[in-house]
Amino acid sequence: MPVGTQATVKGITPDQLAAFGSRIILGNTYHLTLRPGDALIAELGGLHRFMSWNGPILTDSGGYQVFSLADVRKITDAGATFKSHIDGKILDLTPERAVEIQQNLGSDIAMVLDECPPAKAPDAVMQAAVDRSIRWAERCKAAHTRKDQAQFAIIQGGLDIKLRQRCAEALVAMDFPGYAQGGFSVGESPEEMAAALPECVDVMPTHKPRYLMGVGRPQDLLAGVASGIDMFDCVMPTRNGRNAMAFTNSGPVRLRNAQHRRDPAPLASDCACYTCQHFSRAYLHHLFHVEEMLGPTLVSLHNLAFYLDLMARTRSAIAAGRFAEFHADCLARWSGNA
DSSP: OOBOTTSSOTTOOHHHHHHTTOOOEEEEHHHHHHTTOHHHHHHTTOHHHHHTOOSOEEEEOSHHHHHHTGGGEEEOSSOEEEEOTTTOOEEEEOHHHHHHHHHHHTOSEEEOOOOOOOTTOOHHHHHHHHHHHHHHHHHHHHHOOOTTSEEEEEEOOTTOHHHHHHHHHHHHTTOOSEEEEOSOSSSSOHHHHHHHHHHHHHTSOTTSOEEETTBOSHHHHHHHHHHTOOEEBOSHHHHHHHTTEEOOTTOOEETTSGGGTTOOSOSOTTOOSHHHHHOOHHHHHHHHHTTOTHHHHHHHHHHHHHHHHHHHHHHHHHHTTOHHHHHHHHHHHHTTOO
């Protein structure tokens, strides 16, 4: 799922997103309620109309900002209180308010408000965050009234498998339409996450969507799939694209490097995206060197196409019963051993 935090996947038009296979994108509760405001978006016909996106939209609840904006927020059992990073105004984000905002936005999938602590938080902090996340999920479910919007719960617990299992059992008993694993990619190593995932996913219902939030690198996505995850989101395709890094089947390409200055080859000869069909590495290197805004857009386009194609090929490999072989082949190529 491409990430459109502020009602836009940065630098990419909705038509472009649809053209290379995006099925669903993300918006963010915290950022959209600050600017332009959820009430205004509702007045203008909802988030789909506002950003001219005809496909499904998932909105995060603001729970990640509980982690990422820890220096400008206070958390209590009532909810999270933020000092706006824009103008310093106070935003009280309770479970009920998070539900209200997302119902105003009109997203197709709304996430419950949760507390996302750092991966290596002390045991007492992690346990308190899990308990609070369970109570907040109950309040979100009670406040949710929009029948055309699915509400997903979020499992927390860091790298403590038993704690995650306890959290999952409590949330599964509430019978949400879908479940997410939150609190990964918040300080642990990729190897620690990959080791923990299989047991974490085992306690998630198999007949409902299973979502790994905020992850990640291509190899992390395949580790998630191997563990039984169905859905992913991450800013890496566009964030890395804006910083001159392209993902390819042969590993990453860093376009600021001088070796690309005279290279007439496309980013990837096996890629059918607009960027690879029309532009050379030399041209992309030039765009970043002279700080032209087209460079970030073209590499973001390629990266999103790469990620969506990777997921399409993953689905095909699963359907053909050869995912393990596909997984091993991808890892070998990305590490330069193919």
